[in-house]
Amino acid sequence: xARAKNLGRFLLWRSIRAFTLLAGxxxxxxxxxxxxxxxxxxxxxxxxxxxVGPEQREKIAQHWGLDDxxxxxxxxxxxxxxxxxxxxSMIYREPVAEVIKEKFSHSIVLMLTAWVLSGVIGFTxxxxxxxxxxxxxxxxxxxxxxxxxxxPAFWMGLLMVMVxxxxxxxxxxxxxxxxxxxxxxxxxxxxxxxxxxxxxxLSIVGVANIALHTRQKxxxxxxxDYILFARARGERGFILFWRHGLRxxxxxxxxxxxxxxxxxxxxxxxxxQVFSYPGLGQATVEAGLRGDVPLLLGLxxxxxxFVFTGxxxxxxxxxxxxxxxxxxxxYES
Amino acid sequence: MNLSFKGKLSLNRRQRTILEIGAALxxxxxxxxxxxxxxxxxxxxxxxxxxxxxxxxxxxGTDWLGxxxxxxxxxxxSLSMGVGLAGAVSSAAIALVxxxxxxxxxxxxxxxxxxxxxxxxxxPHLVTLILISFALGGxxxxxxxxxxxxxxxxxxxxxxxxVMQVRSxxxxxxxxxxxxxxxxxxxxHIIPHLIPQFLIGFLLMFPHAILHEAAVxxxxxxxxxxxxxxxxxLSESMKYLSSGLWWLAFFPGLSLLLVVRSFDAVGERLRxxxxxxxx
Numbered sequence: 001x002a003r004a005k006n007l008g009r010f011l012l013w014r015s016i017r018a019f020t021l022l023a024g025x026x027x028x029x030x031x032x033x034x035x036x037x038x039x040x041x042x043x044x045x046x047x048x049x050x051x052v053g054p055e056q057r058e059k060i061a062q063h064w065g066l067d068d069x070x071x072x073x074x075x076x077x078x079x080x081x082x083x084x085x086x087x088x089s090m091i092y093r094e095p096v097a098e099v100i101k102e103k104f105s106h107s108i109v110l111m112l113t114a115w116v117l118s119g120v121i122g123f124t125x126x127x128x129x130x131x132x133x134x135x136x137x138x139x140x141x142x143x144x145x146x147x148x149x150x151x152p153a154f155w156m157g158l159l160m161v162m163v164x165x166x167x168x169x170x171x172x173x174x175x176x177x178x179x180x181x182x183x184x185x186x187x188x189x190x191x192x193x194x195x196x197x198x199x200x201x202l203s204i205v206g207v208a209n210i211a212l213h214t215r216q217k218x219x220x221x222x223x224x225d226y227i228l229f230a231r232a233r234g235e236r237g238f239i240l241f242w243r244h245g246l247r248x249x250x251x252x253x254x255x256x257x258x259x260x261x262x263x264x265x266x267x268x269x270x271x272x273q274v275f276s277y278p279g280l281g282q283a284t285v286e287a288g289l290r291g292d293v294p295l296l297l298g299l300x301x302x303x304x305x306f307v308f309t310g311x312x313x314x315x316x317x318x319x320x321x322x323x324x325x326x327x328x329x330x331y332e333s
Numbered sequence: 334m335n336l337s338f339k340g341k342l343s344l345n346r347r348q349r350t351i352l353e354i355g356a357a358l359x360x361x362x363x364x365x366x367x368x369x370x371x372x373x374x375x376x377x378x379x380x381x382x383x384x385x386x387x388x389x390x391x392x393x394g395t396d397w398l399g400x401x402x403x404x405x406x407x408x409x410x411s412l413s414m415g416v417g418l419a420g421a422v423s424s425a426a427i428a429l430v431x432x433x434x435x436x437x438x439x440x441x442x443x444x445x446x447x448x449x450x451x452x453x454x455x456x457p458h459l460v461t462l463i464l465i466s467f468a469l470g471g472x473x474x475x476x477x478x479x480x481x482x483x484x485x486x487x488x489x490x491x492x493x494x495x496v497m498q499v500r501s502x503x504x505x506x507x508x509x510x511x512x513x514x515x516x517x518x519x520x521x522h523i524i525p526h527l528i529p530q531f532l533i534g535f536l537l538m539f540p541h542a543i544l545h546e547a548a549v550x551x552x553x554x555x556x557x558x559x560x561x562x563x564x565x566x567l568s569e570s571m572k573y574l575s576s577g578l579w580w581l582a583f584f585p586g587l588s589l590l591l592v593v594r595s596f597d598a599v600g601e602r603l604r605x606x607x608x609x610x611x612x
Contacts, residue, residue, distance in 0.1 A: 155586035285554070289553055311455075
C-alpha cells in the first residue's frame with residue numbers, strides 16, 4: 001500500500017518535472033527558430049518565388065501571424081500544441097503529427113533492432129571482459145570499446161556501405177525500400193535487407209558504452225564476498241556468472257540501455273542520413289536544411305519526449321526492482 | 334591494471350601516459366605544421382590526376398577533381414580541431430561558471446541550474462546542434478555556439494559535486510572556524526581541487542566537440558561546402574562510394590578517428606591517474 005503510494009508520488013513528481021522541462025524546451029527552441037536568418041515565407045514559397053508578389057507575402061505573413069509580437073506568437077503556437085495540433089510541415093505539406101508518426105514507424109524498427117543488438121552484444125562483451133580481467137581478451141575488448149567511442153558514426157556507416165554493399169554486394173546501398181517499386185509490391189524480405197546495414201552500424205556504435213559499464217559493474221560484483229564464497233565452493237566460469245553475476249549486473253545494464261535513448265536518437269540521425277533511410281533522423285536534417293520550422297520544432301519536442309520515456313523507464317526499473325533506491329534519491333550522480 | 338602486461342614492455346601508468354601525451358602532441362604538431370606548409374595551391378584541381386588510388390605520390394589518393402586527399406585531410410583536421418577547440422573552451426567556461434554558481438549561490442540557484450542541466454540533457458545533442466545551427470544560419474558561428482551550448486552539462490555537474498564535497502570537508506570547516514576569509518578558502522582549498530578536474534573534463538570534451546563538428550558538417554548544417562572540412566569531405570565522398578573510390582572516405586575518416594582517439598586516451602589516462610580508485 002505504502003509502496004503504491006510512493007510510486008504514485010514518484011510518477012507525479014517526474015511528470016511535473018517533465019512538463020516543466022518540455023515547456024522550457026518549447027520556449028527556448030521557439031525563440032531560437034524565431035531568431036533564424038532564414039525567412040519562413042521564403043522557405044515556404046521555395047521555387048515559386050517569382051510567382052508570389054509582395055501583397056501575397058503580406059497575406060501569408062498575416063495568416064501565420066508573423067507580424068504579431070513574439071510572445072503572442074509563442075502563446076498561439078503553444079496553445080494549439082496543447083490541443084494536439086503541431087502545425088503543418090512545409091516540406092511534406094502534411095500535419096506535423098502525421099509526418100512524425102509516419103517517419104517514426106520507420107525509425108522505431110531501426111532503433112529497436114539496434115537497441116536490442118547493441119544491448120545484448122555490449123552486455124556479453126562487458127561480462128566476458130570482466131570475467132577475464134587483465135587477460136588479452138579483456139584488453140582487446142577494452143581497446144575496441146574505447147576506439148568505438150571515438151569513431152564517427154557516419155564514417156562507420158560509410159565503411160559498411162563500402163564493404164557490404166559495394167564490394168560484396170550483399171545488401172542494397174541505401175533507402176528503406178527498393179527504388180522504383182510500388183509500395184504494395186515491397187516484400188518483407190526487401191525491408192529486412194534494407195534494414196540490416198543501418199541497424200548493424202547503429203548497434204556497433206552503441207556497444208561501447210554498455211560494454212564498459214557492464215565490465216566495471218561485473219568487476220565490482222566479482223570482488224564481493226559472495227563470489228569469493230561461491231568460488232570456494234568450486235563454482236567457476238559460466239555457472240558462477242549464471243548463479244551470482246547475471247542478476248546483479250543485468251539491472252544496471254538494462255537501465256543504462258534505457259537511459260541511452262538520447263545517443264540512440266543522435267546515432268539514428270547520422271545513420272539514416274548515410275543510408276538515406278526515410279526515418280525521423282532524415283526528417284530532422286531535412287527540416288533543418290530547408291527551414292521547415294513547424295516540423296523542426298515538433299521533432300525537437302518529440303525527441304525530448306522520447307528521451308524522457310527512456311529515462312523514466314530506467315528510473316522505474318530501479319525503483320520497482322531495487323528497494324535500496326527508494327529511500328531518498330541517492331543514486332543520482 | 335596492467336600488472337600482467339609486464340615483460341617486454343614494462344612501462345608503468347605514468348610512463349604510458351607520458352608516451353600517449355607525446356603521441357597526441359606529435360599528431361597536433363604534424364597537423365599544424367602540415368597546415369602551414371599547405372596552401373590553396375596544394376588542394377588545387379588537377380584534372381590529369383583524377384581519381385587516383387593511394388600511392389607514394391598521393392598518400393590518400395586523389396578525388397574526382399584531382400585534388401590531393403592527404404592535403405585536404407590535413408586542412409580539414411586542422412579546421413575541425415580549431416572549431417572543436419573554440420567550442421570546447423567556451424563550453425568548459427559555461428560549465429565552470431554554472432557549476433560554481435550551483436554549488437555556492439544557495440539552494441534556488443542550485444535548483445535552477447540543475448533544471449537547466451536536465452533541460453540540455455533531455456534533447457539529443459545532435460538535434461540541439463541542428464536546431465542551433467539552423468537558428469544561427471549555419472557556418473562557423475552556428476557550430477561553435479552549438480557545441481558550446483550542448484557539451485557543458487556533464488562537466489558542470491562534476492564541478493558542482495566537487496565544490497560541494499570540498500566545502501563540506503573537515504579541513505575547510507576548520508579553516509572557516511579559524512577565521513580565514515572566504516576568498517582565502519576558495520583560493521587555497523577549493524581551486525587547487527578544482528583545476529585538475531576541470532582540465533580533465535575539458536580534455537575529454539575536446540574530442541567529442543571535434544566529432545560533433547564533423548557530424549553536423551556531414552549532415553550539411555555546419556561549415557559551408559567551400560571549406561575543406563572533414564565532414565564535407567566525407568559527405569562528398571558518399572556520391573563516389575558506389576563507383577569504388579573507397580579512399581575518399583576511408584583515410585579522412587581514419588585520420589579523424591586517430592586524432593579523436595588519441596585525445597580521448599590522454600584525457601582518460603589523466604583521469605585514471607587523478608582518481609585511481611576508478612579504472
